[in-house]
Amino acid sequence: MSPDQPAWTVIQTRMDGTVNFYRPWTQYKVGFGSVTGEHWLGEKWNHKNRDSMRGHNGMKFSTFDKDQDTWPDNCASTFMGGFWYYTCHSANPNGVYRWGKESTPYAVGVIWHSWKNTYDFSVKSMVMKSHVSHVRSGAQVVLASLLFTVGGDSMSYHNGMKFSTFDKDQDTASHNCASSSMGGFWYNHCHHANPNGVYRWGQEKTPNGVGVSWNSWKTHNYSVKSMVMKVRPVQPE
Structure with a gap:
C-alpha cells in the first residue's frame, strides 16, 4: 500500500468457524468476536x-x-x-x-x-x-461494485439494501433472508454473497445457500474457506 493511501479497516473476518455469525441485530450493531480471529467490527x-x-x-x-x-x-x-x-x-x-x-x-x-x-x-x-449512510434501522448502504480478477462481482446485487438479521427483516423478499440464509447482511432477494453465513467449508447442497458463499465464483452451494471484508476512505483518481 502506498504511504499516501489511507489504511484499510477490517470490518469482518471468516477463517475457521470458531465464531457464530447467526446473531441478532443488537450484536451486529456493537460487534462481536476478536480482531485477531473471526469477528464483525460493528458500528x-x-x-x-x-x-x-x-x-x-x-x-x-x-x-x-x-x-x-x-x-x-x-x-x-x-x-x-x-x-x-x-x-x-x-x-x-x-x-x-x-x-x-x-x-x-x-x-x-x-x-x-x-x-x-x-x-x-x-x-x-x-x-x-453521495448515498453512503450508517448501518442502522431504516438506513441504507451502498456497497462498492468491486472488480475481482478471479471471484467476480457478487456485491453489486446488494447495493442500496438495508442490513438485515433474523430478528430485523429489512430485505426485499417476502420472507426473512437472514433467517433462511442463516446470517446477517445487506440482503436483497436474497443474496449473491453471504459473508456472514454458516462456516461449512466446501461443497454443500442442503440447506441451500446458507454457507459463506460468493456466487460469482463458486455458486451459492460452495462455502469458502476464508473471507475478509475491508473498507477505507475513497482516494481521488
Whole structure:
C-alpha cells in the first residue's frame, strides 16, 4: 500500500468457524468476536469514518456571501469554505488546503473531526460521495461494485439494501433472508454473497445457500474457506 493511501479497516473476518455469525441485530450493531480471529467490527467502522457528518444533516448550504447556517456569525466566512454549516462544523471539506497540523487561524483547513479528534489537523485528501449512510434501522448502504480478477462481482446485487438479521427483516423478499440464509447482511432477494453465513467449508447442497458463499465464483452451494471484508476512505483518481 502506498504511504499516501489511507489504511484499510477490517470490518469482518471468516477463517475457521470458531465464531457464530447467526446473531441478532443488537450484536451486529456493537460487534462481536476478536480482531485477531473471526469477528464483525460493528458500528465502530461507521463512527470512525462518518460521525463528522451527523451535525450537518438537514442544514442549508452556506457561502461567505449567502449565510444560511444557524450561528449568529457567518460560518462560511469564519472557516473559509462553503458547506452545510450548522454552528459551525465538525467537517470542513471545502476549507483551506493546508495539509497537516495547524493552529492559527483555527479550524479553517480541510477538517474531519472524528478522524483526528481535533479541529487543527487538515487532511491531505478528501473525496465526497453521495448515498453512503450508517448501518442502522431504516438506513441504507451502498456497497462498492468491486472488480475481482478471479471471484467476480457478487456485491453489486446488494447495493442500496438495508442490513438485515433474523430478528430485523429489512430485505426485499417476502420472507426473512437472514433467517433462511442463516446470517446477517445487506440482503436483497436474497443474496449473491453471504459473508456472514454458516462456516461449512466446501461443497454443500442442503440447506441451500446458507454457507459463506460468493456466487460469482463458486455458486451459492460452495462455502469458502476464508473471507475478509475491508473498507477505507475513497482516494481521488
